[in-house]
Amino acid sequence: MIKLSKRLQAIADMVTEGYVTADIGTDHGYIPIYLIQTGKISRALAMDVNPGPLERAREHIQRAGLEDRIQVRLSDGFAALKQGEAECAVVAGMGGGLMLRILKEGGDRIQDMKELILQPQSEIASVRAGIRELGFEIRDEDMVKEDGKYYPLMRIVPAEEPEGSRKSPEQLQMEDMFGPVLLAKKHPVLLEWIHREKHINERILEQLPSNEKARRMEVEEKVGLLDLAVFRMNKDRKQ
Secondary structure, eight states, X not given: OOOOOHHHHHHHHHSOTXXXXXXXTOTTOHHHHXXXXXXXXXXXXXXXXXXXXXXXXXXXXXXXXXXXXXXXXXXXXXXXXXXXXOSEXXXXXXXXXXXXXXXXXXXXXXXXXXXXXXXXXXXXXXXXXXXXXXXEEEEEEEEEEETTEEEEEEEEEEOSSOGGGXXXXXXXXXXXXXXXXXXXXXXXXXXXXXHHHHHHHHHHHHHXXXXXXXXXXXXXXXXXXXXXXXXXXXXXXXX
């Protein structure tokens, strides 16, 4: 049985049982191998744009004896995936800008998906805003800390109605920055991350020259949002 890192385990835990899963940017192929070895799913596709990582994934799949259960494909994002071929897609371990590009180019291939599990490594707020524009909504979120790094992840599904239509711009800004489900869960790892970010930005403010007004306003706004998030999470916890 393959053993996953804390980050990969959190991703695998979010996949719905029984869903045929396409792992986009599979790297070593660990997630589809684990999902099948544990009996959570019966079939998967391991896809990557780079031949080197894909060959390593193929070797790991062969070693696990799962060649008949996991298809290996060279693919730029969703390009080699046929419409309706998978019910779940995992897109993880890449920058937010690249992730949004892959999702936008996925077109009809992702519109029929029952769920997508995303774990962007950067530009998290932009990813949350971008999936809303693509017609998806966040159904679940988690956040893990591993080797000193924080990893937010989300399960998104097709939105029943435009997500932004029910919320104010201020609420959307908060949710894009911190995650609507993470805030609602009062997630302890999110709270730890917020305190760290607040400390970092307060240090930046101390070191910024007074004449850099635009930069100071930008950092002060971020600190204000971090303070507000802490206040709301602590207030909800006491009620």
